[in-house]
Amino acid sequence: MKAEKTALRKQVMKKIEELPDDYIAESDRGIFDNLTKLPEFQKAKTIFTFYSMGREPDTRRLVEYALGQHKTVALPVCAKCGVMDARAIASTEELSLSSYQLLEPLGSTQVVAPEALDFIIVPALAYDREGYRLGYGGGYYDRFLLKTKAFTAGIARERLLMDAVPREAHDVAVRCVVTEKEARLR
Template sequence: MPSTITAEKAALRASVKEFYNTGIDRRKSDHLLLERFLSLPQVEAALSLLLFYGTGTEPDTGALLEPLLALGKTVALPRCLPGRRMEARVYRGKEHLTPGPFGIPEPDMTCPILARDAAALILVPNLLCDRRGYRLGQGGGYYDRYLAGFQGFTVALCRDALLRDEIPTQPHDVPVQLVVTETRSLSPDRAERSGAFAPLPM
């Protein structure tokens, strides 16, 4: 019998599917999310970044690849490995992308590995986030395993309408350091110190 938290997460995933049936203007939402991400000082400072390649209802993060490369960044994408693990491989152009086990474009084996600690910033996928920086993923645990012990900066893009006050968590869940929505950038760490959830200045 599934645990209460597992059942709550399943219900939240179902609610996200319902949300996308409401006719949201995803193109406008994506534009605002990606624009705010590119304007982050942490992105400007990062020499190497690990992105995810957005598919389905996720923001179109593939549109970030060329602008970041034009800024001289090293950009990597995840490649799934057995045992629900993943590695980062440097993006070398669309001709070097191949469908992964879930149909998500991944760098092929000719692309060099980017060591986890070589990435200054990781953009973490999610279905929704809460104000503490916790995110609800697809349930595979790939990123929770990869982020364990990561010392760099972590960011999640979350649509305003999908930001929650609190979502159920488990011990293995790893929060991100910054949640970016269409209208604001929110730092859970700053909230914990001040006792209130405060937007970061842009």
């Protein structure tokens, strides 16, 4: 299974790199619109999301929007032992580059308990139609999601949506997959 996932990650990363820039921009706009229209997002007081890098679906605009809506916005901080914390930020000025080359909240930011989160945006290289994801291989989110009852949404480009991704017993599906075309609830 590990070799299958590794090979699939390489294929998907190649597809991502080949996506036209105009499609990326259009997709980002549609994902933002569909995500922010979800009633679960609108009523959420505490949002947990990642801060997108490169050609990942854009969450930077979403972070600014949620902060402007006076929501508590938390971002992940990953430790080498496979543990991830949610840390609240008041602005993007509280982010710095981590050893994983990701923008993460500063160590001085407040930890938010998983059970205090209302809405979680889960990153992935790709999702399938049942809400399972092809992640980056660290297992951080699968472990973290077991600790929370928050509404979970995966964001993906429609062109990368798959019929099925390889699954293992520990994989956790999201409740909703949001693309530029629609939000698919499970």
